Amino acid sequence: MQHRKCIYCRGRKLSPAHVRSDGKTVVRCVDCGLMFLRDWPDDITSLYRDDYFDQTPPSNGQGASGEWHIPEVGYGTYAEIGPLEFRWQQALLRLFAGRPGVLLEGEAQEAPRLLDVGCANGSFLVLARTDGYQTEGVELLDVAASQARARGLRVHSQPFEQVGKPGQYDVVTAWEFIEHVADLRAILSQVRSLLGEGGVFLFSTPDAGTAAVEAQGDRWIGYRSSLEHLTYLT
Numbered sequence: 418m419q420h421r422k423c424i425y426c427r428g429r430k431l432s433p434a435h436v437r438s439d440g441k442t443v444v445r446c447v448d449c450g451l452m453f454l455r456d457w458p459d460d461i462t463s464l465y466r467d468d469y470f471d472q473t474p475p476s477n478g479q480g481a482s483g484e485w486h487i488p489e490v491g492y493g494t495y496a497e498i499g500p501l502e503f504r505w506q507q508a509l510l511r512l513f514a515g516r517p518g519v520l521l522e523g524e525a526q527e528a529p530r531l532l533d534v535g536c537a538n539g540s541f542l543v544l545a546r547t548d549g550y551q552t553e554g555v556e557l558l559d560v561a562a563s564q565a566r567a568r569g570l571r572v573h574s575q576p577f578e579q580v581g582k583p584g585q586y587d588v589v590t591a592w593e594f595i596e597h598v599a600d601l602r603a604i605l606s607q608v609r610s611l612l613g614e615g616g617v618f619l620f621s622t623p624d625a626g627t628a629a630v631e632a633q634g635d636r637w638i639g640y641r642s643s644l645e646h647l648t649y650l651t
Contacts, residue, residue, distance in 0.1 A: 423448065432445050441456055451650070502540075507548065510588070513619060518548050529587035533545070535555065539565030542565065587617070591620040593623075596649065598648075
C-alpha cells in the first residue's frame, strides 16, 4: 500500500524525509508535519507474531555486523523487564490523573476506570491497580494477553476501536502504541469518545524530532529497529 496523501490531515504535499534500514522511505507532510511510512503491508497484523515480545538474539548477543543485537521488529525478552522500568509511567499517571488509592478519611468514592491500550503482559496495569484504579487492557497478541490475564487483569482481545462505551473511562493510556496504528485520527477519536468529562489521555511515542535524530539522520536507531512503526511523531 503506497500513500499519496497524509494519513492524518489528508494533505497531498509529501516530501521524502529518511530512508530506513529496510529500504522503506519515511515521508513528511508539508502541511501538518507528520512523518510516516510511505509504503506498508496491506495486512499489518502479519508483523505481530507469537514471538513479537521475545525476539531471540544471536548466541553471542551480536548481529552479523558485530553490533549488539537490536530486533528489527518486536522486543527482545520483554518478559524480563522488571516493574521498576514502568515507574516513570506510573509517575505520569499520578501527576496528571492522581492516586485514588490514597484518599483522605471520609472521601470514599468509586475507583476511577483506566484502560491501557497495547498493554502487553500487563506490567503497567499492575502498578496502576496498586494505585487504586479499576484497570482494563487491550492486547491483540494472544501470548501477551494470556500473561496479563494470569496476573488477574482484565484484557480485551478485540481491536481498540471495538472496546468500551462513550464516556466509560476516566483515564486512557497508550505507552509506545500510537506509532503502530494505521489510522491515527481514528484512534484519537476513539480515545476522545471513551473518556468521560475531565478524562485524561496519557501516551508515549518515540521522538523523531530530537537533535540527536537530526544529527544521526538515517542512522537513528528508530530507523534501524522497530520497523513495524508506521508513524514518526516529533
